Amino acid sequence: xxxxxxxxxxxxxxxxxxxxxxxxxxxxxxxxxxxxxxxxxxxxxxxxxxxxxxxxxxxxxxxxxxxxxxxxxxxxxxxxxxxxxxxxxxxxxxxxxxxxxxxxxxxxxxxxxxxxxxxxxxxxxxxxxxxxxxxxxxxxxxxxxxxxxxxxxxxxxxxxxxxxxxxxxxxxxxxxxxxxxxxxxxxxxxxxxxxxxxxxxxxxxxxxxxxxxxxxxxxxxxxxxxxxxxxxxxxxxxxxxxxxxxxxxxxxxxxxxxxxxxxxxxxxxxxxxxxxxxxxxxxxxxxxxxxxxxxxxxxxxxxxxxxxxxxxxxxxxxxxxxxxxxxxxxxxxxxxxx
Amino acid sequence: xxxxxxxxxxxxxxxxxxxxxxxxxxxxxxxxxxxxxxxxxxxxxxxxxxxxxxxxxxxxxxxxxxxxxxxxxxxxxxxxxxxxxxxxxxxxxxxxxxxxxxxxxxxxxxxxxxxxxxxxxxxxxxxxxxxxxxxxxxxxxxxxxxxxxxxxxxxxxxxxxxxxxxxxxxxxxxxxxxxxxxxxxxxxxxxxxxxxxxxxxxxxxxxxxxxxxxxxxxxxxxxxxxxxxxxxxxxxxxxxxxxxxxxxxxxxxxxxxxxxxxxxxxxxxxxxxxxxxxxxxxxxxxxxxxxxxxxxxxxxxxxxxxxxxxxxxxxxxxxxxxxxxxxxxxxxxxxxxxxxx
Numbered sequence: 188x189x190x191x192x193x194x195x196x197x198x199x200x201x202x203x204x205x206x207x208x209x210x211x212x213x214x215x216x217x218x219x220x221x222x223x224x225x226x227x228x229x230x231x232x233x234x235x236x237x238x239x240x241x242x243x244x245x246x247x248x249x250x251x252x253x254x255x256x257x258x259x260x261x262x263x264x265x266x267x268x269x270x271x272x273x274x275x276x277x278x279x280x281x282x283x284x285x286x287x288x289x290x291x292x293x294x295x296x297x298x299x300x301x302x303x304x305x306x307x308x309x310x311x312x313x314x315x316x317x318x319x320x321x322x323x324x325x326x327x328x329x330x331x332x333x334x335x336x337x338x339x340x341x342x343x344x345x346x347x348x349x350x351x352x353x354x355x356x357x358x359x360x361x362x363x364x365x366x367x368x369x370x371x372x373x374x375x376x377x378x379x380x381x382x383x384x385x386x387x388x389x390x391x392x393x394x395x396x397x398x399x400x401x402x403x404x405x406x407x408x409x410x411x412x413x414x415x416x417x418x419x420x421x422x423x424x425x426x427x428x429x430x431x432x433x434x435x436x437x438x439x440x441x442x443x444x445x446x447x448x449x450x451x452x453x454x455x456x457x458x459x460x461x462x463x464x465x466x467x468x469x470x471x472x473x474x475x476x477x478x479x480x481x482x483x484x485x486x487x488x489x490x491x492x493x494x495x496x497x498x499x500x501x502x503x504x505x506x507x508x509x510x511x512x513x514x515x516x517x518x519x520x521x522x523x524x525x
Numbered sequence: 526x527x528x529x530x531x532x533x534x535x536x537x538x539x540x541x542x543x544x545x546x547x548x549x550x551x552x553x554x555x556x557x558x559x560x561x562x563x564x565x566x567x568x569x570x571x572x573x574x575x576x577x578x579x580x581x582x583x584x585x586x587x588x589x590x591x592x593x594x595x596x597x598x599x600x601x602x603x604x605x606x607x608x609x610x611x612x613x614x615x616x617x618x619x620x621x622x623x624x625x626x627x628x629x630x631x632x633x634x635x636x637x638x639x640x641x642x643x644x645x646x647x648x649x650x651x652x653x654x655x656x657x658x659x660x661x662x663x664x665x666x667x668x669x670x671x672x673x674x675x676x677x678x679x680x681x682x683x684x685x686x687x688x689x690x691x692x693x694x695x696x697x698x699x700x701x702x703x704x705x706x707x708x709x710x711x712x713x714x715x716x717x718x719x720x721x722x723x724x725x726x727x728x729x730x731x732x733x734x735x736x737x738x739x740x741x742x743x744x745x746x747x748x749x750x751x752x753x754x755x756x757x758x759x760x761x762x763x764x765x766x767x768x769x770x771x772x773x774x775x776x777x778x779x780x781x782x783x784x785x786x787x788x789x790x791x792x793x794x795x796x797x798x799x800x801x802x803x804x805x806x807x808x809x810x811x812x813x814x815x816x817x818x819x820x821x822x823x824x825x826x827x828x829x830x831x832x833x834x835x836x837x838x839x840x841x842x843x844x845x846x847x848x849x850x851x852x853x854x855x856x857x858x859x860x861x862x863x864x865x866x
Contacts, residue, residue: 262760278638304765420639
């Protein structure tokens with residue numbers, strides 16, 4: 188299996204926070220195809236894979252969930268909805284969506300307000316509560332097929348761009364999940380020297396409790412968490428972000444373990460893996476924050492894959508960055524036990 | 526004879542912003558070859574003369590425009606991204622965060638945006654602007670981008686055809702490829718009398734093609750086959766819906782571009798009634814069609830629009846009803862007999 192193919196499969200399976208089951212099933216399938224070891228699912232829906240059993244394993248973690256929407260009301264042939272996690276509602280009009288109903292997935296489109304209905308005195312984008320999803324159904328059919336609580340994801344094909352870049356929804360953080368599984372594969376091939384658990388966690392986009400509870404269950408001795416972070420793009424100050432293609436961004440923050448962080452930087456330097464640093468002043472806004480303070484405390488390092496257009500249907504990463512993140516994690520695990 | 530929905534799907538998938546309608550025109554000429562005599566005028570309009578069962582008593586022209594709204598590349602930037610300009614009326618909200626196709630080879634690109642996390646709260650409440658829109662084709666710098674794209678390249682939405690709900694069709698450019706599909710299907714049909722068809726260019730930037738087509742044809746009567754905005758969303762009061770998807774073709778008495786011919790308006794509605802074809806009028810004065818160009822050309826022509834009610838016009842997700850498309854075909858067939866006979 189190629190990394191690109193693995194990533195594409197992970198992104199194609201929907202998994203808004205709290206409803207990660209389809210994404211988790213796909214991840215478990217990949218774990219089995221790669222022969223990475225037995226899996227268990229935590230009560231909150233995180234997937235734990237024991238790559239090599241033993242006490243106090245190293246945990247490699249990424250979050251499985253993605254941002255999404257949820258139906259709040261069926262109204263005529265339309266759906267009212269709210270957001271799951273942070274979305275930019277300004278770019279939702281005319282986006283295609285998939286609604287996961289009791290009877291299976293169904294297509295829809297976010298309604299855009301016709302020009303004659305726009306309030307001429309306001310230049311504000313429509314409020315969440317004024318937005319609709321068009322199901323194309325009559326009111327009678329819609330009542331039968333859709334229900335409050337049905338979750339929604341915005342559609343988007345996996346697009347291969349020039350260079351080694353790809354774009355699609357949910358790369359935050361399926362790119363991290365792909366890096367974790369790929370690191371697992373590299374470790375398995377190298378004859379994993381230490382106990383290692385792979386963790387793909389739920390609920391990050393709405394608070395991070397999936398990772399904290401998974402860490403409690405796995406009781407790792409240390410953890411490398413992988414998330415995505417902002418990549419340089421038009422309109423963003425370069426000092427606020429990393430660059431696509433320049434390698435994983437190694438997190439430096441008070442909450443992160445300095446020895447693990449230094450180990451990542453050393454491993455990158457020793458093995459010629461490009462990397463960049465991301466400096467934060469306190470916590471990190473990632474699953475690492477919850478993992479650190481779990482049980483009696485878990486020393487944690489953070490790697491971020493640079494990503495453009497975060498929380499849009501055209502999130503973009505450089506495949507080489509995903510692969511280098513996986514390699515760096517695997518090397519850190521190998522090196523840390525020598 | 527080709528299926529009307531299949532024709533619509535294939536036509537809508539083709540890229541063809543205003544001034545770059547060549548692929549659409551080629552497709553259409555392939556479809557109508559052998560069914561009519563056609564020529565291409567200097568601007569790129571297809572003008573087709575179709576023989577019917579009887580000679581025409583009056584010259585009737587049916588027109589539909591081939592072009593769609595989109596973007597054009599205006600600059601290749603140092604960082605490898607492309608700055609763009611809108612072609613036709615495009616709202617930044619429906620072109621941001623999308624997959625697009627750039628240039629004649631259909632190079633994939635995406636339209637990027639500053640993540641909401643990095644915006645001040647008040648900026649996140651400001652509407653998106655076309656000024657800040659750019660396309661990312663994956664090029665790492667200007668040199669890499671210049672190998673793939675250049676100023677003047679056309680940009681279209683990805684096709685993304687879907688059929689959903691109770692008989693709804695969704696795709697880009699249904700405005701006005703659905704109209705083109707209807708005209709193609711009519712040309713492939715047996716007509717009651719002779720009729721002229723015009724597939725026009727550059728409607729979205731000022732109804733240019735309609736003007737020159739009308740000059741060439743000099744119609745007495747003209748039917749503009751279009752799509753029109755349906756505001757029939759949940760919660761919209763009845764007086765703001767204007768027209769509804771699924772309630773039949775829309776015959777307007779007036780819009781912002783034209784006051785339609787009173788006699789044609791009355792007769793067209795009577796024909797629909799006589800043939801039990803559902804139809805509606807436009808309960809509001811909004812939008813416009815190339816009728817305004819046709820009407821004013823040479824010594825003038827009597828004009829009427831027959832439009833498909835369509836939601837989310839000028840977006841990648843125009844939505845219309847299969848049954849409206851089928852009803853409009855029947856209505857146009859009857860109107861050819863009425864006005865050309």
